[in-house]
Structures are given as structure tokens and as C-alpha cells.
Amino acid sequence: MSEIHGAVGSYVVNALDRDEREEFEAHLAVCPTCTREVQEFCETAAELSLLASEAPPPAALRSSILSAISEVRPLPPELLPSEAPAEIAPAEPSPAAAKTAPGERPIDELALRRQQRRTRILSVLVAAVMAAALALGGVVYGLVQARQSQVAQQAAETELLTAPDVKTYTATMKDGGQVSFVVSRSLNRAMFVGKDLPAVGADRAYQLWTLEGKAAIPDNTVPGGGDRKEFFREPLSGVTGLAVSVEAAGGAQQPNPSTIQVITKLAA
Amino acid sequence: MNVSRVPPDSEGLPSGSAARLGASSGRETDAAHLRELMTLCSRGHEEAFAELYDRTSQRIYGIILRVLRSPDHAAEVMQEVYVEVWRQSARYSQDKGSVIAWMTTMAHRRAVDRVRSVSSEVARDERYAFHGGDREIDQVWDGVEQRLDVERVRRGMASLTPIQREALTLAYFGGYTQSQVAQLLKLPLGTVKTRIRDGLIGLRDALGVEA
Numbered sequence: 018m019s020e021i022h023g024a025v026g027s028y029v030v031n032a033l034d035r036d037e038r039e040e041f042e043a044h045l046a047v048c049p050t051c052t053r054e055v056q057e058f059c060e061t062a063a064e065l066s067l068l069a070s071e072a073p074p075p076a077a078l079r080s081s082i083l084s085a086i087s088e089v090r091p092l093p094p095e096l097l098p099s100e101a102p103a104e105i106a107p108a109e110p111s112p113a114a115a116k117t118a119p120g121e122r123p124i125d126e127l128a129l130r131r132q133q134r135r136t137r138i139l140s141v142l143v144a145a146v147m148a149a150a151l152a153l154g155g156v157v158y159g160l161v162q163a164r165q166s167q168v169a170q171q172a173a174e175t176e177l178l179t180a181p182d183v184k185t186y187t188a189t190m191k192d193g194g195q196v197s198f199v200v201s202r203s204l205n206r207a208m209f210v211g212k213d214l215p216a217v218g219a220d221r222a223y224q225l226w227t228l229e230g231k232a233a234i235p236d237n238t239v240p241g242g243g244d245r246k247e248f249f250r251e252p253l254s255g256v257t258g259l260a261v262s263v264e265a266a267g268g269a270q271q272p273n274p275s276t277i278q279v280i281t282k283l284a285a
Numbered sequence: 286m287n288v289s290r291v292p293p294d295s296e297g298l299p300s301g302s303a304a305r306l307g308a309s310s311g312r313e314t315d316a317a318h319l320r321e322l323m324t325l326c327s328r329g330h331e332e333a334f335a336e337l338y339d340r341t342s343q344r345i346y347g348i349i350l351r352v353l354r355s356p357d358h359a360a361e362v363m364q365e366v367y368v369e370v371w372r373q374s375a376r377y378s379q380d381k382g383s384v385i386a387w388m389t390t391m392a393h394r395r396a397v398d399r400v401r402s403v404s405s406e407v408a409r410d411e412r413y414a415f416h417g418g419d420r421e422i423d424q425v426w427d428g429v430e431q432r433l434d435v436e437r438v439r440r441g442m443a444s445l446t447p448i449q450r451e452a453l454t455l456a457y458f459g460g461y462t463q464s465q466v467a468q469l470l471k472l473p474l475g476t477v478k479t480r481i482r483d484g485l486i487g488l489r490d491a492l493g494v495e496a
Contacts, residue, residue: 029390
């Protein structure tokens with residue numbers, strides 16, 4: 018059994034730290050075995066919670082909660098991916114789900130599982146975005162929230178963040194800024210997210226690189242200072258790593274070992 | 286002690302509330318009833334939500350308070366969780382598991398997130414790291430109501446190896462990360478990870494929880 022599968026128990030009892038949780042959720046989105054085990058363990062953990070029960074909650078809490086929900090509208094049902102991209106129309110129950118009585122095997126189990134996985138990815142995404150928001154001081158969360166502007170960029174970012182195989186690599190640069198690479202092999206794209214990037218002066222910039230074995234290919238540049246995000250120009254096929262260096266504002270053709278800030282090796 | 290007695294409703298909760306959930310004989314019926322309540326909630330029925338609250342709140346509050354230990358924090362997290370259950374009621378589906386597991390998972394996750402986000406609680410973690418986790422384990426075992434279902438889970442826990450039980454208890458009830466559990470038990474992280482998973486497998490099998 019691979020290392021990551023072994024974390025399934027710790028995941029269910031919330032014993033993973035933020036990075037471990039993110040990593041596991043990315044795995045969960047593509048692993049039906051772990052997904053099934055998570056679900057079973059959640060039932061087990063719910064039973065385990067019986068041992069904690071000591072006293073009923075304060076009565077005042079009940080009225081407070083009941084009055085709170087009277088001001089909240091329940092969300093509409095989730096749309097199935099095949100039906101529409103937006104959260105506007107009310108969803109019809111899926112034919113597959115409707116036909117599946119409890120304990121009965123769906124006819125096309127694979128299709129159903131795939132469908133369930135899509136639905137689950139939404140919740141995984143929400144969790145991943147929340148975790149990323151904590152990790153990056155809201156940069157990634159901000160990306161998702163800022164719907165009014167940069168609609169095209171937004172769509173690309175959302176697509177990347179919702180990709181089933183999205184992975185986030187986080188590293189601290191030599192200069193101290195925190196950077197993340199959000200990577201999807203299936204979309205063939207990667208995005209650079211910088212948090213509190215140190216200023217590098219007007220005549221210099223952060224240069225992104227894609228690495229293919231020993232070759233480094235110059236990519237987009239990003240100004241220093243503050244929070245920045247930038248898609249990599251190069252598609253990811255053949256890319257084995259991503260790097261950031263500080264270069265003259267126009268960018269460089271060859272990286273210089275002394276200017277490299279971060280090198281991250283990507284999973285295949 | 287009379288094992289089948291329902292705890293008195295000293296707080297004025299409707300009779301039966303949480304205890305009904307636990308009764309072994311009616312577990313399936315209860316699960317189906319909770320699903321019906323969720324469906325009604327998704328259509329905006331507040332009375333159904335009130336009943337859902339009455340049937341689940343003791344259990345949900347129990348786990349939140351156990352992890353957080355502060356009634357103030359627990360009340361806040363309770364409110365968050367139940368508002369979220371109401372909001373998400375249309376998004377719950379049987380595919381995701383039972384209603385109670387769905388709610389417990391959400392409650393536990395939020396309680397643990399709260400523990401880790403509150404700095405004084407982090408300090409508490411470190412204190413425990415040096416003074417050992419025995420107290421944590423004792424608290425869970427002491428004063429637990431001897432209801433049939435609790436008894437069943439307790440027997441399930443007793444069937445685990447001591448290390449599995451301790452690792453699972455510290456993680457689930459203590460809200461510790463697996464690394465902190467490793468430190469508390471003075472075991473390698475990989476071992477703790479395996480023990481937590483094996484503990485859940487053992488408990489699952491002992492309880493005969495179906496997928």
C-alpha cells in the first residue's frame with residue numbers, strides 16, 4: 018500500500034495537518050478505494066462519537082439556532098455536471114441515482130461512481146480552497162471570490178482549481194516570500210501564486226521557469242511586492258519541475274544558480 | 286445502573302432526543318427518519334429542522350464539547366454546524382453515507398479546525414504533549430452513560446490493541462494531529478498512522494457498520 022493510502026484513517030479523524038489534508042484530498046478525488054474507506058470510516062467515527070456524549074447542549078442554544086436558521090435560505094440542490102455549469106436552475110434528480118434503491122447495485126456502477134466523484138470533488142474543492150485560503154492568507158480564496166473582474170482569467174483559474182487532479186506545491190523562497198504552484202496535469206497548466214513577495218525594485222522581476230530534465234525554459238515574469246498570481250505560458254507536458262528566479266525586468270534566457278529562489282519538482 | 290433508561294430531560298428537551306438514535310433495535314428506522322427530516326429541511330420546513338436538532342444535538346454537542354472542552358467555543362461551533370446542516374440540507378445525499386455520519390463528520394472537522402485556529406488551544410496542545418495523554422483517555426472512559434449502544438462501542442474499542450485505542454482516542458477525542466499523537470505516544474509517525482487506520486478498521490468490524 019502506498020504512503021498516501023495509509024493516511025485515510027488520520028484523514029477521517031481529522032488528524033492531518035493542513036498540508037497533509039490538502040495532499041490527501043487531492044488524492045481522494047481520484048481514488049475510489051480511499052473514497053469508499055473514508056465513507057465507511059466516517060460511519061464508524063460517528064458511532065465512536067457516542068462515547069463523548071455526556072450532557073445535552075444548553076437549552077438556550079436550541080432557540081438561538083432555530084432563530085438563526087429562520088434567516089438562512091437552504092441552498093438549492095447540487096447540479097450534476099452534465100446538466101449545467103451554473104448554480105441557477107433547480108436540478109432534476111439524476112436518473113441513475115433515482116433508480117438506485119438502497120442496497121441495490123446500480124447498473125452502470127462505473128458511471129455512477131464517476132458521477133459521485135464529480136459531486137464529491139465540489140466539496141473537496143471547497144475544503145481545498147478553504148485550506149489554501151488559510152495557507153496563503155486568502156490569495157487563492159480571493160481568486161475564487163473575485164468574480165466581478167477578470168472574467169476570463171477567473172474562468173481559467175476556476176477550471177484549474179476544480180481540475181480533478183489539481184495539486185498545490187508550496188515553498189518558501191530564499192528571499193522569504195511564500196509561493197505556491199497550482200498544477201493540473203490533465204489541463205496541462207500551472208499557475209504561480211505568490212504571497213507577500215519581497216519587493217525586488219522596478220528594474221527587476223520574478224521570472225518563472227519550466228524545467229524539462231536539465232533544460233530550463235523561461236516563462237512569464239511577475240513584478241515583486243505583494244500578492245501575485247500568474248499562469249505559466251508553457252503547457253506542462255514533458256515538464257518535470259517549476260522554478261522561480263529574480264532577473265532583470267525583461268527576463269532572462271538562462272537561469273543563473275545564484276538568482277534561483279525556488280525549484281519544485283512535480284509529480285508525474 | 287439501569288442500562289436501558291433514557292437520561293432525564295433536565296434541559297427541557299423533547300423526550301427521547303438523542304437516546305432514541307442510539308437504540309440498536311431501531312437504528313435503521315432512525316436513519317431513514319433522519320433522511321426524511323433532511324428532505325423536509327431542504328424544502329424549508331423549520332419544524333423538521335427542530336426535530337432533527339432534538340434527535341441529534343446531544344450527540345453532536347457531545348463530540349464538539351469533548352474536542353473543544355470550552356462550552357463557549359462549543360456553543361459557537363454548534364451554531365455554525367447546525368446552520369450549515371440547514372443550508373446544505375439539499376446537498377446531502379444518501380450516497381454520502383448516513384445523516385448522522387455526515388453531521389458528525391462536519392461537527393468533528395469544525396471542532397478540530399477551531400482547536401487548531403485558537404492560539405490558546407495550541408498552547409494547551411503543547412502542555413498535553415509534555416504531561417502525557419492519560420487524562421484525555423480517562424476522561425473519555427469515565428462518566429460515559431451505560432446505554433446499550435455506548436456499551437457496544439465501548440466493547441468495540443476494548444477489542445482494539447492498547448496502542449490502536451490510544452492513538453484513535455487522542456486523535457478523535459483529543460483533536461491532536463497524527464504528528465502530535467506520535468509525540469505523545471513516543472512512536473514513529475508511520476506507526477501512529479497505521480494504528481489509527483487499523484483502529485478504525487477494528488472498530489468498524491467490531492461494530493459491523495455497513496458501508
